[in-house]
Amino acid sequence: MAVYTEVPDEELTAFLAAYDIGALLSYKGIAEGVENSNYMLHTDKGAYFLTLYEKRVAARDLPFFLGLMIHLAEHGINCPTPIRNRKGEVLGELAGRPAVIVSFLEGVHVRRPQPRHCVEVGRALAQMHLAGRDFSLTRPNALNIDGWGPLFDSCRDGADALAPGLAQDLDRELGILARDWPRDLPAGVIHADLFPDNVFFIGDRLSGLIDFYFACNDAFAYDLAICLNAWCFESDGAFNITKARALLQAYAQVRPLSAAELRALPLLARGAALRFLLTRLYDWINQPPGAFVKPKNPKEYLIRLRFHRGVSSPAGYGLDA
Amino acid sequence: MAVYTEVPDEELTAFLAAYDIGALLSYKGIAEGVENSNYMLHTDKGAYFLTLYEKRVAARDLPFFLGLMIHLAEHGINCPTPIRNRKGEVLGELAGRPAVIVSFLEGVHVRRPQPRHCVEVGRALAQMHLAGRDFSLTRPNALNIDGWGPLFDSCRDGADALAPGLAQDLDRELGILARDWPRDLPAGVIHADLFPDNVFFIGDRLSGLIDFYFACNDAFAYDLAICLNAWCFESDGAFNITKARALLQAYAQVRPLSAAELRALPLLARGAALRFLLTRLYDWINQPPGAFVKPKNPKEYLIRLRFHRGVSSPAGYGLDA
Numbered sequence: 001m002a003v004y005t006e007v008p009d010e011e012l013t014a015f016l017a018a019y020d021i022g023a024l025l026s027y028k029g030i031a032e033g034v035e036n037s038n039y040m041l042h043t044d045k046g047a048y049f050l051t052l053y054e055k056r057v058a059a060r061d062l063p064f065f066l067g068l069m070i071h072l073a074e075h076g077i078n079c080p081t082p083i084r085n086r087k088g089e090v091l092g093e094l095a096g097r098p099a100v101i102v103s104f105l106e107g108v109h110v111r112r113p114q115p116r117h118c119v120e121v122g123r124a125l126a127q128m129h130l131a132g133r134d135f136s137l138t139r140p141n142a143l144n145i146d147g148w149g150p151l152f153d154s155c156r157d158g159a160d161a162l163a164p165g166l167a168q169d170l171d172r173e174l175g176i177l178a179r180d181w182p183r184d185l186p187a188g189v190i191h192a193d194l195f196p197d198n199v200f201f202i203g204d205r206l207s208g209l210i211d212f213y214f215a216c217n218d219a220f221a222y223d224l225a226i227c228l229n230a231w232c233f234e235s236d237g238a239f240n241i242t243k244a245r246a247l248l249q250a251y252a253q254v255r256p257l258s259a260a261e262l263r264a265l266p267l268l269a270r271g272a273a274l275r276f277l278l279t280r281l282y283d284w285i286n287q288p289p290g291a292f293v294k295p296k297n298p299k300e301y302l303i304r305l306r307f308h309r310g311v312s313s314p315a316g317y318g319l320d321a
Numbered sequence: 322m323a324v325y326t327e328v329p330d331e332e333l334t335a336f337l338a339a340y341d342i343g344a345l346l347s348y349k350g351i352a353e354g355v356e357n358s359n360y361m362l363h364t365d366k367g368a369y370f371l372t373l374y375e376k377r378v379a380a381r382d383l384p385f386f387l388g389l390m391i392h393l394a395e396h397g398i399n400c401p402t403p404i405r406n407r408k409g410e411v412l413g414e415l416a417g418r419p420a421v422i423v424s425f426l427e428g429v430h431v432r433r434p435q436p437r438h439c440v441e442v443g444r445a446l447a448q449m450h451l452a453g454r455d456f457s458l459t460r461p462n463a464l465n466i467d468g469w470g471p472l473f474d475s476c477r478d479g480a481d482a483l484a485p486g487l488a489q490d491l492d493r494e495l496g497i498l499a500r501d502w503p504r505d506l507p508a509g510v511i512h513a514d515l516f517p518d519n520v521f522f523i524g525d526r527l528s529g530l531i532d533f534y535f536a537c538n539d540a541f542a543y544d545l546a547i548c549l550n551a552w553c554f555e556s557d558g559a560f561n562i563t564k565a566r567a568l569l570q571a572y573a574q575v576r577p578l579s580a581a582e583l584r585a586l587p588l589l590a591r592g593a594a595l596r597f598l599l600t601r602l603y604d605w606i607n608q609p610p611g612a613f614v615k616p617k618n619p620k621e622y623l624i625r626l627r628f629h630r631g632v633s634s635p636a637g638y639g640l641d642a
Binding site: 112 | 430
């Protein structure tokens with residue numbers, strides 16, 4: 001939650017001169033985003049968003065991310081759309097950082113999602129999966145099942161401090177997932193991080209999706225399993241089957257789920273829970289002393305992981321068996 | 322540089338329902354302002370600014386600050402203007418904090434002021450002084466000459482660590498100022514903090530003044546002396562007489578300076594330099610361990626104070642003797 005790079009007004013004015021977006025009226029650093037520095041711009045043509053990429057986003061991945069946003073926007077998905085400058089370029093440089101101007105997407109993320117929001121998210125996720133099918137670039141999922149083992153190795157020492165016996169528990173879980181993980185489900189471009197803070201609403205209507213900086217190629221149903229984890233648990237840890245049913249049914253109305261995808265859901269949901277448990281555990285252990293941003297508690301995802309272990313069929317998520 | 326108070330969307334929506342400013346489209350926490358939490362709002366009627374007052378702004382002073390902004394706006398000064406809700410109230414409560422919605426003021430603050438900016442600032446400061454003359458509320462200047470002694474007492478121990486001999490130097494300075502300080506100059510409502518980050522420009526045209534949370538009643542020429550310190554020194558510490566002349570002449574064209582005010586300028590400028598030296602020294606000494614915001618270096622103002630000591634007449638600021 002910060003602006004990492006201060007942009008002097010003269011540099012910004014010079015940068016904007018290459019774009020056909022009007023004269024600058026104001027710009028404000030935005031207190032959100034942990035990966036990048038973000039500014040909101042007003043020009044006499046409207047509102048725009050300026051992002052400066054800090055080191056956590058690899059420059060080599062930017063063509064994929066930016067190209068995807070343009071592709072999705074061209075295929076009817078509401079998302080921030082990178083603006084080309086007069087030379088036709090999307091990616092520029094400002095204050096020594098890779099920088100991009102995107103359209104400003106109006107909307108508010110919901111802090112307490114309701115089943116009606118899950119309906120909207122399920123539908124939008126399926127629409128995104130369909131819209132991304134003919135996108136030409138690919139990006140492997142660095143945080144897929146093959147990455148979880150090495151990730152856990154790097155933070156294993158902190159596991160038992162978080163919960164006694166956790167290291168052994170996760171070793172066993174990794175073994176089960178490695179053995180049973182489905183490798184041939186329908187796949188394509190997934191968002192991979194579609195949490196409530198990345199979905200905008202105006203009133204009850206979904207107005208767009210943001211933050212494609214984890215997007216990659218992987219199984220569509222795994223993306224849905226991430227959303228099951230992100231949208232269908234209450235703050236007290238309880239699973240809300242009404243939300244899950246709303247999410248899954250709305251998704252399937254746009255992109256029907258195959259029998260194999262339905263069967264795999266509980267295992268995919270375990271994998272998704274483990275993926276966020278591991279990255280949170282890593283951040284938990286590696287927090288710099290005196291850090292400003294407190295890392296999120298990994299235990300939330302341990303609770304979710306354990307819930308999914310008890311689910312044996314899609315009926316556990318509210319779907320007809 | 323932070324948002325101290327997170328505002329849940331449901332609470333914001335309920336808060337906004339009392340105002341006639343349209344339906345909420347988006348809101349973003351703004352990474353500026355060390356005293357308050359600020360959000361930029363877009364509604365279907367336009368852009369607004371939401372401020373939540375944190376504890377550093379005394380609630381008892383809010384009627385003065387908000388009333389002043391309304392008064393100045395009604396008298397032709399471009400500044401954020403508090404919006405009344407349907408009950409006619411300006412001050413509300415949101416997320417447990419006093420909260421106000423103000424009009425959004427377009428503009429950019431200049432990082433490297435030029436003489437042409439000083440002309441605009443001088444004129445705007447004089448216009449503000451004139452516009453504030455018939456404002457009915459008053460607020461004493463807590464950081465006036467009578468407050469500097471106690472303030473210095475609270476941070477004297479750190480003075481010599483900053484610069485050897487500084488404590489004795491400042492004791493002497495306080496004595497001189499107490500003896501010679503002019504008490505009968507034309508006075509009224511002053512901004513008291515009109516630094517470059519509180520003045521907005523669109524292109525080279527001044528678009529408005531912001532941040533009235535140090536405003537108070539004091540000598541007009543003291544406010545001008547603050548601007549001399551804030552606008553007319555280069556980053557290497559050098560005084561820029563061209564900027565000073567531009568500032569003072571533009572001010573005097575709108576509100577002519579009396580002989581007494583002109584004569585007092587060097588002493589007022591010493592006082593203004595001392596005031597910012599002392600508050601910076603205080604912040605320097607009292608920085609919390611691991612603080613996110615690094616306090617500004619007090620030495621800048623020691624250099625300015627010493628410069629003003631060498632000025633014996635307004636000619637030192639570029640005015641005809």
